[in-house]
Amino acid sequence: MAKLVFALNQSLDGYIDHDAFAPDPALFRHFIDDVRGMTALIYGRRMYDVMRYWDDHRAEWNAAEREYAIAWRSRPKWVASRTLASVGPNATLVADDLDDVVRRLKAELPGEMEVAGPELASHLGDLGLVDEYRLYVHPVVLGSGKPFFAGPRPRLRLVATDAMGGEVVRLTYVPA
Numbered sequence: 001m002a003k004l005v006f007a008l009n010q011s012l013d014g015y016i017d018h019d020a021f022a023p024d025p026a027l028f029r030h031f032i033d034d035v036r037g038m039t040a041l042i043y044g045r046r047m048y049d050v051m052r053y054w055d056d057h058r059a060e061w062n063a064a065e066r067e068y069a070i071a072w073r074s075r076p077k078w079v080a081s082r083t084l085a086s087v088g089p090n091a092t093l094v095a096d097d098l099d100d101v102v103r104r105l106k107a108e109l110p111g112e113m114e115v116a117g118p119e120l121a122s123h124l125g126d127l128g129l130v131d132e133y134r135l136y137v138h139p140v141v142l143g144s145g146k147p148f149f150a151g152p153r154p155r156l157r158l159v160a161t162d163a164m165g166g167e168v169v170r171l172t173y174v175p176a
Contacts, residue, residue: 002039002109004102006121007134008148009168015145016118018050021138027165028064036071039109042102042124044117045081048091051116055088078105080120102129122150125175133173136164 009023010016023031035041043051054072061069077091080098087093094101102124105113115121115130124130133156135148156173164170 002106002111002113003131004042004106004113004115004124004129005132005134006115006125006130007034007136008116008118009136009138010148011138011140011142011145013141013143014148015142016148017142017145020142020145021140023136024165024167025064027136027168028068030164032064032068032071035068035075035114037112038075038114039111040105040113041072041075041077042105042113042115042120043077043079044120045079045084047117047120048077048079048081048084048087052088078102099124099127099129118146118148118150122153125153126151128175131174132159135171135173137169137171139167 008016009018009021011020051072054069057066057069073090075090077087078094078101079087079091080094081087082095084093106129115124121130121133133153153175155176157176158171159174160170160172162170162172
């Protein structure tokens with residue numbers, strides 16, 4: 001049975017913004033290894049739109065960015081959306097019955113799956129399907145924006161803290 005993990009970068013004050021801060025080389029290496037180890041990736045439409053950046057080769061990429069793109073493209077993806085008509089390579093569009101699809105994937109697949117997108121993670125968390133929350137906390141205060149948690153969560157229990165790269169701390173929680 002697969003473990004479903006919600007992992008995302010966030011500011012000290014709990015907001016996500018993919019343009020406000022970026023991982024240093026050591027943290028980016030961690031993300032390359034992390035995505036390589038994932039059995040599957042589950043996205044909401046907005047997060048999938050952000051991540052589609054890695055579908056196309058870009059001449060300006062450095063070696064690590066090319067490596068990440070190759071790893072990301074190799075992972076099977078499920079995209080929850082009622083508005084998209086199609087999705088890119090190695091991706092499956094899920095317009096209906098998302099809850100059942102995620103339950104089936106958890107039951108059938110080994111290893112870890114990652115859910116990306118606060119609203120989708122909140123929905124799946126409400127159903128008791130998210131097994132672990134990994135908060136990559138960057139030393140930046142944004143003051144506003146999209147929060148990491150899209151809604152109240154049940155009590156969580158801290159199971160690990162890890163220094164990641166030069167300035168980021170990963171906090172790992174499980175439902176209590």
